[in-house]
Amino acid sequence: MARIVMKFGGTSMAGTERIRRVAQIVRKQQAAGHEVAVVVSAMAGETDRLVNFCREANALYDPAEYDVVVASGEQVTSGLLALTLQSLGCKARSWLGWQVPVKTIEAHAKARVETIDSPELLESLARGEIAVIPGFQGVSAEGRITTMGRGGSDTSAVAVAAAIKADRCDIYTDVDGVYTTDPRIVAKAKKQKAVTYEEMLELASVGAKVLQTRSVGLAMKEGVRLQVLSSFLGDDAIPADELPGTMIVSDDEMNTLVENGEMERQLVTGIAHDKNEAKIILTRVPDKPGAVAHIFEPLADASINVDMIIQNVGRDKGETDVTFTVPQADLARAQALLEDRSEDIGFNRIITDSKIAKISVVGVGMKSHAGVASSMFRALSDRGINIQAISTSEIKVSVLIDEDETELAVRVLHTAYGLDGEDEAA
Numbered sequence: 378m379a380r381i382v383m384k385f386g387g388t389s390m391a392g393t394e395r396i397r398r399v400a401q402i403v404r405k406q407q408a409a410g411h412e413v414a415v416v417v418s419a420m421a422g423e424t425d426r427l428v429n430f431c432r433e434a435n436a437l438y439d440p441a442e443y444d445v446v447v448a449s450g451e452q453v454t455s456g457l458l459a460l461t462l463q464s465l466g467c468k469a470r471s472w473l474g475w476q477v478p479v480k481t482i483e484a485h486a487k488a489r490v491e492t493i494d495s496p497e498l499l500e501s502l503a504r505g506e507i508a509v510i511p512g513f514q515g516v517s518a519e520g521r522i523t524t525m526g527r528g529g530s531d532t533s534a535v536a537v538a539a540a541i542k543a544d545r546c547d548i549y550t551d552v553d554g555v556y557t558t559d560p561r562i563v564a565k566a567k568k569q570k571a572v573t574y575e576e577m578l579e580l581a582s583v584g585a586k587v588l589q590t591r592s593v594g595l596a597m598k599e600g601v602r603l604q605v606l607s608s609f610l611g612d613d614a615i616p617a618d619e620l621p622g623t624m625i626v627s628d629d630e631m632n633t634l635v636e637n638g639e640m641e642r643q644l645v646t647g648i649a650h651d652k653n654e655a656k657i658i659l660t661r662v663p664d665k666p667g668a669v670a671h672i673f674e675p676l677a678d679a680s681i682n683v684d685m686i687i688q689n690v691g692r693d694k695g696e697t698d699v700t701f702t703v704p705q706a707d708l709a710r711a712q713a714l715l716e717d718r719s720e721d722i723g724f725n726r727i728i729t730d731s732k733i734a735k736i737s738v739v740g741v742g743m744k745s746h747a748g749v750a751s752s753m754f755r756a757l758s759d760r761g762i763n764i765q766a767i768s769t770s771e772i773k774v775s776v777l778i779d780e781d782e783t784e785l786a787v788r789v790l791h792t793a794y795g796l797d798g799e800d801e802a803a
């Protein structure tokens with residue numbers, strides 16, 4: 378017998394028919410003799426709808442009240458799944474964030490889990506009851522509802538799995554694993570049998586939204602066995618215990634898979650895109666010590682994350698242009714802050730552009746092989762795609778391009794790195 382956390386995302390929970398399908402998958406897992414805790418998302422589209430209500434109610438909304446509103450989507454689906462499980466003859470109950478309790482830091486809308494200490498939950502599981510826990514939500518030390526950032530149910534699931542020492546955390550979604558790139562963009566994307574934590578962390582952080590970045594970091598830190606698999610399966614599907622999805626594994630496990638011939642060692646594991654950033658160019662900034670600090674300090678103070686930065690070659694009169702990217706959602710705030718400081722910084726003009734995309738290639742093979750970046754630049758230039766900025770890490774190369782060229786760039790790179798599969802993905 379194992380203890381398993383099963384997480385179902387928004388599309389899997391979208392409506393009572395789909396929830397019935399989920400309940401059947403859960404029942405099957407319990408019937409295989411396991412203790413089961415289920416973490417659920419709100420129905421697809423529901424969280425967006427709730428966010429819009431908050432914006433309409435008050436453009437400068439209080440994040441604490443925002444959390445009260447947006448957490449409600451998961452309350453509905455957790456209750457509905459418990460009811461559906463009961464209708465199938467299972468013992469099941471919902472455990473809201475404050476009831477578990479999932480204690481988080483106070484940071485509303487971007488809370489992090491601090492502790493989940495719930496002997497009652499463990500006792501309930503031991504009695505054979507299925508625990509249904511709404512993802513995304515927790516409770517602060519002050520007793521107020523918090524939420525964990527968009528896509529946060531993945532992190533809730535991993536946090537619950539770590540807390541109850543689950544043998545596995547299965548993330549059920551609308552694709553049957555982690556692919557070489559988003560299968561909705563490249564039909565020839567290939568499903569990966571396994572991906573290392575490090576690669577998955579990097580892929581998630583550059584836009585592969587199949588797992589929330591923080592969930593992967595937490596799983597890596599806590600040693601949670603994480604698997605991505607599809608909830609859109611027929612009754613004859615291979616059971617989750619036989620690992621039909623993508624397993625997130627340690628480097629050692631990956632080496633063993635390669636040695637046993639179960640995986641090929643790849644230079645590039647995946648390609649991701651992100652359309653949620655915006656570019657800012659400050660022209661004619663003084664080319665002297667301290668100038669860049671003047672630009673980025675106010676942004677850091679306002680918790681605005683700057684991603685790519687390029688400082689262009691200095692001009693004649695000791696001036697330079699500085700280009701960088703920020704999340705699109707923070708663009709207006711960043712622009713206002715910089716305009717406020719225009720005298721201190723001393724720039725001439727501020728130019729912004731939201732129609733950009735970041736394309737990234739990720740793979741641990743880059744640590745030991747040169748040439749990944751140059752192949753990327755060549756492949757893009759052969760198709761006339763202009764690169765506006767570049768950034769690299771040990772296992773990643775990212776470029777900034779025109780948003781309209783996103784799909785083309787992803788396809789071109791997928792082919793260039795030899796990732797195209799024989800069969801088209803579903």
Ligand code: ADP
Nearest residue numbers: 386387388550551555556558559561585586587
């Ligand atoms: P859920 O609602 O289940 O949390 P998400 O929409 O958050 O699902 O994540 C699943 C989606 O992630 C897929 O539908 C797919 O379009 C997208 N995706 C992006 N990159 C990848 C990738 N490399 N492999 C698989 N899916 C990916």
Ligand code: ASP
Nearest residue numbers: 418424513527528529530
């Ligand atoms: N419902 C939340 C969202 O849409 C959390 C999640 O689904 O993971 O962001």
Ligand code: MG
Nearest residue numbers: 386528586587
């Ligand atoms: Mg998700």
